[in-house]
Amino acid sequence: MNLSLQDPFAVAKEFPETLTHTLSAGGHSVIIQFNYKGDYLASGLSDGSIVVYDLASNGGVVAHLQKDGHIRAVTSLCWSRCGRYLLSSSQDWSCKLWDLSRANSPDRQVSAVIRSVRFDGPIWSAVLHPSNPFQFTASLYEDNPVYVDTTDEDKVVITTLQTQPFEANEGENSTERRTPDTEPETKKKKTEKHMTLVTTFEPRQGKYIFTGTSKGWLNIISSETLQTVHSVKIANSNIKNLVISSNGRKLAINSSDRVIRQINLPDFVNDSNTPELWEFEVEHKYQDVVNRLQWNSVAFNHNAEFLVASTFGQSSQDLYVWETSLGSLVKILEGSNEELIDVKWNYSRCMIGSTGLDSGCVYLWSVQFPQKWSALAPDFVEIEENIEYDEKEDEFDIVDDEILVQKRLEQEEDLVVDITTMEKFDARGFDIEESFVIPVKYE
Incomplete structure (x- = not known):
């Protein structure tokens, strides 16, 4: 009796539901990041080292970055689009750019760290420019965010970004009558310092930098002029996470008031409007009104149809x-026995990864498709229970092989197969990009 196997293409599953892997090699993981192609997973550990897993080989460790690395816990990881470079920030007040082509070099004198920048304080996070892996932004603890250009190895250019939002329209053009009692409060409000907690780039071309402040303001900075072009107040509390979907259409803002706000973004590439005319209206608010849960981290899937958050x-x-x-709310993913911190979405493999607070393990949720035996033979039929088979009259007649070959050739005569032109998209609709492959030491 054959089991009735579900066809994976009959019901399309666009988000994972089952906990399939638990990775714990190297040490206590505090932060994770998938590369753009989805073949590798970088895990930052509490001791400052970085472990890179190969997801194509079922989660095997392909590199362990620790030589000339960080001496304290890693706070953020960011891959370059080509997959060769990895940017890391740490509690040791430094950012390091790793060249993964040197990760497993047989020469022990060769270091995988090609750029290292040290700041005057702890670092919240650092993000690479989408087009240039030698430029990045970093949000610093109790200090202004910076834009760093490390193209020239001998001369690192660090530019401080503006943190104060545009508040000129609040007081100067207001017709509201002021009293001596309210005037000091207005001046005090304007002099309050906005601490930038998180920064990120517009993902397609990196034309703009999004920053979130401790007062709930969203500032947009031009990456060319490094000047603030637009400001809008989103919340009344700290902005903890800024996540832009890979297609650049939606923005998720996670703040300390237990609400995740979803905003539709304008088309920054083709939009001809001036930044002053941009509108950032909150489309949806996600919250747990019963338990009043706080959200640790958020992530979009590849087309921004789904949003995942850890509690x-x-x-x-x-x-x-x-x-x-x-x-x-469409699904609550279960399976872990501890609080989950960082959460990321692997677009290509439809996989969600998260780190555990207590154990430091990396949990991976995936879509499991049962085996479809009918794909092995076109005439194979799956049945749910035993049935009586009626033999055809000519089923076991001896037929000349030449006749069968001739019939097959006649059917395939009109089929034209192009083996020279490379496809631009794979079967799932993702762009086919050449990604860097980390060399492996087989000894």
């Missing part, structure tokens, strides 16, 4: 998945 607190150990078009 704060020992009592909650799940991941929440929402549908962004309606703003409704």
Whole structure:
């Protein structure tokens, strides 16, 4: 009796549901990041080293970056689009750019760190420019964010970014009548310092830098002029996460008021409007009104149709998945026995990864497709129970092989196969890009 196997193409699953892997090699993981192609997973550890897993080989360790690395816990990781470079920031006040072609070099004198920048304080996070892996932004603790250009190895250019939003329209053009009692409060409000907690680039061309402040302001800075071009107040509390979808259409803002806000972004590439005319209206708000959960981290899937978030607190150990078009909760991913911190979405493999707070393990949720035996033979039929088979009259007649070959050639005569032109998209619709392959030491 054959089992009725589900066809993976009959019901398209666009988000994972099952916990399939638990990775714990190297040490206590605190931060993770998938590369653009989805073949590698970088895990930053609490001791400052970085472990790179090869997802194509079922999670085997392909590199362990620790020579000339960080001496304290890693705070952020960011891959270059080509997959060769990896940027890391740490609590040791430094950012390092790793060249993974040197990760497993037989020469022990060769270091994988090709750029290292040290700041005057701790670093919240650092993000690489989408087009240039030698430029990045870093948000510093109790200091202004910076834009760093390390193209020239001997001369590192560090530019301080503006943190104060545009607040000129609040007081100068206002017709509201002021009193002596309210005037000092207005001046005090203007002099309050906005600390930038998180920065990120517009993902397609990197024309703009998005920054979130401790007062709930979203500032947009031009990456060419490094001047603020637009400011809007989103919340009344700290902005912890800024996540832009890979297609650049949606923005998710995670703040300390237990609300995740989803915003539709303008087309920065083709939009001819001036930045002053941009509108950032909140499309959906995601929150747990019953338990009032705080959210640790958020991530979009490849086309921004789904949003996943990890929850704060020992009592909650799940991941929440929402549908962004309606703003409704569609799935709660279970399986871990501890609080989950960082969460990332692997676009190519439809996989969600997260780190555990207590154990430091990396949990991976994937889509499991049962085997479809009918794909092996076109005439194979799957049945749910035993049935009586009726033999055809000519089923076992001896037929000349030449006749069968001739019939097959006649059927394939009109089929034209192009073996020279390379496809631009794979079967799932993703761009086919050449990605760097980390060399492996087989000894």
